[in-house]
Each structure stands twice: as C-alpha cells, then as structure tokens.
Amino acid sequence: MLKYLKMQTTISTSNPQPRKKYNFGRFLLGILQSIVTLSLIFYFSTIIESIVSYAADRLSPDGILLQSTVFDIKFFLFSIIIVSTISNVFIYPRLKRLLRKATDLVIDRKKSIQFFTNDELCEDKELITNLFSYGSAFAFCSFFVFMIIGSPIQEGYVEELTSVLFFLSGVILLSAAIVLHKSPYKFYNKKHIQGLLIILSLILFLIFGEEMSWGQRIFGWESTGVFKDYNYQEETNIHNFLNPIFKYAYPLVGFSTFFLLFFAWSFPQKNRSYLIKLFTPHPSSFFLFALAMGAGFEGHSEYFELLLQVAILLYSIRIRACLKQPNIKSLQFDKEEPISHTAEN
Numbered sequence: 001m002l003k004y005l006k007m008q009t010t011i012s013t014s015n016p017q018p019r020k021k022y023n024f025g026r027f028l029l030g031i032l033q034s035i036v037t038l039s040l041i042f043y044f045s046t047i048i049e050s051i052v053s054y055a056a057d058r059l060s061p062d063g064i065l066l067q068s069t070v071f072d073i074k075f076f077l078f079s080i081i082i083v084s085t086i087s088n089v090f091i092y093p094r095l096k097r098l099l100r101k102a103t104d105l106v107i108d109r110k111k112s113i114q115f116f117t118n119d120e121l122c123e124d125k126e127l128i129t130n131l132f133s134y135g136s137a138f139a140f141c142s143f144f145v146f147m148i149i150g151s152p153i154q155e156g157y158v159e160e161l162t163s164v165l166f167f168l169s170g171v172i173l174l175s176a177a178i179v180l181h182k183s184p185y186k187f188y189n190k191k192h193i194q195g196l197l198i199i200l201s202l203i204l205f206l207i208f209g210e211e212m213s214w215g216q217r218i219f220g221w222e223s224t225g226v227f228k229d230y231n232y233q234e235e236t237n238i239h240n241f242l243n244p245i246f247k248y249a250y251p252l253v254g255f256s257t258f259f260l261l262f263f264a265w266s267f268p269q270k271n272r273s274y275l276i277k278l279f280t281p282h283p284s285s286f287f288l289f290a291l292a293m294g295a296g297f298e299g300h301s302e303y304f305e306l307l308l309q310v311a312i313l314l315y316s317i318r319i320r321a322c323l324k325q326p327n328i329k330s331l332q333f334d335k336e337e338p339i340s341h342t343a344e345n
Contacts, residue, residue: 037084040077048074078145115265116283121274122318123325131314132284138310139287146303159302163211165309169316170204173197176320183323185331189275196279197319204312213237247299254296254304258289274331282318285311 040047051073056065103109116136119128177197180190187193212218213235223234232243265283269276281289288311295304 033084033087037081040081040084044077044081048077051077075145082141082144116286119282119284119318119322119327120330121277121322121327123327124321127321128282128284128318131282131318135285135310135314136287139291139307142303142306143291159211159305160217162306162309163208165313166204166208166211169309169312170201170208172313172316172320173201173204176316176323177201179320180323183326185326185328187274187331189273193275193278193323196275210237210239243300250296250299250301250304252296254293258293261289277330278319278322281311281315284318285314288314 048070052065052070055069055073056063100109116132117125117129119125122128174197177194180187180194180197214237216223216236221236222228223231223236227236228234231237231240233240261281264280265286272280288307292304292307292311295301295307298304
C-alpha cells in the first residue's frame, strides 16, 4: 500500500497539471477597449458636436446639416458603443459569470427562460427561442440608442424603411394561410383560422399602403383636393387626417395592449381554444410590448411604431411556424376525426 502511494506521489509530482497561460495581450486589449468605450459614453455630446461642426464646415455647401444627417451620425457612433460594450463581455469571461450570479440571486433563470420561450403549439423550439433572443436584443439596443440620440424624426427614412415590415408581415400571414390549407392535419376551426389570417394580412397591407401614402412617397405626386386642404401632412392617405388624436391614441393603445397581454400571459385560462392560443401574442415579445407601452406616452412616437412593427413581424413568423410544425399533443382536430389521428395518409 505504501509503495502504491509513493508511486502515485511520484507520478503527480513528475507530471504536474498545466496552468492556463495568462493572456496579457487580451487583457490589454480589454483595458484599451474599455477606455475607448467609456470615453465615447462620457464625451458623447462633445464628440457629436465636433463631428457635426466639422462636417458642416467641410462637407456641406451651405454650412448646415440636415436633421436626418445629424441623426445618422449619432446612430453610427452609438452603434460603435453598443458593439464595443457587448464585446467587452466576451473579453472578460469573469464579468459574464458575475452577471449570471447576480441574476441568480433574484431570478429563477430556468423558469424565466421557460416563460419566455416555451410554446405548446410549436414543435420548433429553437425558432421560438430565437424570436425571443432577437426581439429582446432589438428592444434593449434600440432603447439605449434612442434614449441617448433621441427618437427618429417623424416621416423620416426610418419610418419609410420599417414600414416595409407591415408588408412583410402580411405576406408571412398570407403564406401561413396557404400552409394551413395544404397541411395534412385537420385543425379544429380550420376555416376560422384561415379567415383570420387573410383578414389580418389584408389589414397589414392596408396599413403599409397608408404609411407609404399609396405610392406618393415613391412616385412623388402632388396632393390635390381634400388631401391638400385638410390632410395635416398634405399626403394621399387617411390616417393623417387624424393627427391630433394620436397623442391620446398611442398611450391608450400601448398601455391597454400590454396590460391585457400581461394578464393573459400570467393568468391564462386553462380551457383556451387552439384558435385563441394561436392568435394571442407569445411572451417571447414581452420586452417589445413593454417598451412600446412606455414609448406610447410620448404621443405620436416613431419609436412606438418601430417596436410595434417588429413585434408584429415576430408575431407573424411564430403563427406560420405553429401551423407548419405543430405540436401534435396540443393540436385540436375536427370533431368528426379521432383525437389520436395525427395526419392524413
């Protein structure tokens, strides 16, 4: 026995475990990046003023920059700050572990992840997780960006670009109706689901048309008649006749939507039908709706519209995924079909 112990001691001393090398270069890079990031944060306004002043003097013929150009400069600089801050987390693994331990003190991470990513209707669990990850990342990044540089200007390029999300969401919902029509599964209330999908897609196409003033922003024709005399923006659309009520409508819609969804998510009815479960927005968009509620109190807010557009896009993707890859256990079939039947031959 003593010989065996001596032999083990000899082996352990002769073959010591290799230590991880201290990566001084990585540490130095992290320090420099942290200094640059903090400098950009603390001197953000001064840096922006210097860039704007230089661009106005050297690049603008009249010495004046458009408000949209100033916004672009702020957005670009803040994007650098966001990317640098996120990369610091990977450079400092201890910081990542520290953040995890801090959250574990007050939050059950497993239950919270299940709340945001569990979907009993969809078999593609990875997609639902991605919807939550991308939606939450966009919500928080856009929040910090617009908190510092301000909300996008009304009727600017941000609105024109993001309005396409309404059209894209409508296309996805329309394709979901086609997927349902071709599905081998006989859903209960299948016709009602198809009808709602078509109605929602038509509504989104209508909103897209309104946002683009039915092509006026693309082709640039002049408004005439009542659109020129009574439309607050002199555009060929209907919603800009109602501009004065937007300051009341936005907070009302934002608050009531999040209020109803919060209780629907927290205290769901046990006997909800498949149709209700399918068309109720999923908790994966929690942070988008939460921030939209806050942005709504600003009144006619482009940030509110942006969050709502992204939430609707993710909503459409999730519905299509539930119909294309349904969870058979939660599926409700036609009454004449046995529950154990899963697909037609």
